[in-house]
Every structure is written in structure tokens, then in C-alpha cells.
Amino acid sequence: MRLTYPDSIRIIRLPCTGKIDVIHMMEAFRKGADGVYVAGCLEGECHYLAGNLRAKKKVEYTRKLLDEIGIEGERIEMYGIAASDGPRFAEVAKEMHEKIMDLGPSPVKRVVRKGVPS
DSSP: OOOOOOTTOOOOOOSOGGGOOHHHHHHHHHTTOSOEEEEEOOTTOOTTSSHHHHHHHHHHHHHHHHHHTTSOGGGEEEEEOOTTOHHHHHHHHHHHHHHHHHHOSOHHHHHHHTTOOO
């Protein structure tokens, strides 16, 4: 079974979502992402025990940071998805894509396009 999700989705694999940092998520926006979502293990099922819980806190912090600098915090989300649940991954990708399409292009893109160095 081949699952499809929007072409706009770019996957960055990590051994554990606990390895993601705020700077990684913010850098994605600086490089032109309109939205970011982190797909980690279901709560209580992290192979590294609490990596997904650390990632969740970092995503929440990044959301607040985005709000503070005038970018909609809802452009970033964290989802718990079992590694074996490909259909759920595709569903979340489509859901996030639609959400971002409704929000429109990231304000960061507008600033970068106006000539601010990247």
C-alpha cells in the first residue's frame, strides 16, 4: 500500500524527536517553511523513554516564541503517531497542509523576499 501526502511536506528524520531543538524549528521558518510539524512516538511509548515529552515541551516553547515575534504559533504542531501507523502520518500531513494553506505564506517569507539577507 502506497500512501500519499502533499508534495510540500519535507521529512527530516531524527533518531528521536527528543533530539529536535528550538533552533531547528526556527531555522525551518527562516529557510522558507510556512509550517512545521513534529511527528513523534505516542506518549508513553518512546523508545528513549521521554524524548517525545521533551520534544513536546520544545514545540510548545517554539509556538510561544513564534507568537511573541508576530508569527502565528499555530504554524507549528506536535503529533504522536505510532511508527507503524503510516495512514495516520499521511492523514496528519494532509491536515497540516490544509491548515497552513488556510493561514497563507509565512510572514518570514515576506520579510526575506523584501531583501533582508538570509
